[in-house]
Amino acid sequence: MTDLEIMQRAKLYMDQLAQGIDPVTGQEVPEDSALNHIRLARCFAYVSGVLDKVIANGGAVGTIVRHKEFRITREQLCRVRLSDTPVSLTQLLEQIVAVVGDPEMKRPNAKRFSDWLLARGLLTVEQTLDGKTRRVPTQEGIRLGMVTQIRQGNDGEYVAVSYNRNAQCFLLDHLFEILNPEGR
Numbered sequence: 001m002t003d004l005e006i007m008q009r010a011k012l013y014m015d016q017l018a019q020g021i022d023p024v025t026g027q028e029v030p031e032d033s034a035l036n037h038i039r040l041a042r043c044f045a046y047v048s049g050v051l052d053k054v055i056a057n058g059g060a061v062g063t064i065v066r067h068k069e070f071r072i073t074r075e076q077l078c079r080v081r082l083s084d085t086p087v088s089l090t091q092l093l094e095q096i097v098a099v100v101g102d103p104e105m106k107r108p109n110a111k112r113f114s115d116w117l118l119a120r121g122l123l124t125v126e127q128t129l130d131g132k133t134r135r136v137p138t139q140e141g142i143r144l145g146m147v148t149q150i151r152q153g154n155d156g157e158y159v160a161v162s163y164n165r166n167a168q169c170f171l172l173d174h175l176f177e178i179l180n181p182e183g184r
Helices: 003-018 038-056 074-078 089-100 111-121 139-144 165-173 176-181
Strands: 123-127 135-138 146-153 156-163
Touching: 003 038, 038 074, 038 146, 074 139, 074 156, 089 156, 089 165, 111 135, 111 139, 111 176, 135 139, 135 156, 139 146, 139 165, 156 165, 165 176
Parallel strands: none
Antiparallel strands: 123 135, 146 156
8 A cells, every 4th residue: 555545544534533433333433432522523624634635745745835726627527526425515625626636726715605605595694692603504505405513612512514415516516607706
């Protein structure tokens, strides 16, 4: 097994741990397990992101300066792997970037996607009891396949928005419009 393959396996393990799945058995980690603590889940997700960058660098540790605007062909778009379980917007974008495979390209911005969904009436902004705002799906967004979960974070509970397979397909179908809103 090459170093790059080992890194890819380690990333897979970190992704599974971040999702509360034991990578050895494939079973859900029990709720009372230390591995299921939100801080560890965030740590696993962070390490996965670091490994993703190292893998994108061809296994080289360091930063590549991204000069090119993100571009994807329709053929590449057809190769994006969709998940049967709901994923975060960041996870979907990682799949899109992986298909392109050009480490010199800038990564798509999740905020651009979120803003696009907001403008289309699929997300809305609501104010929390503590005066903060958060983006949550509208009824139309829920019908499309956007789901929410209440999670516990360092600053208390928060709403995490995930996208089922149908919502992932919808975003891919509109990817060129989202990435290039002015039709440039």
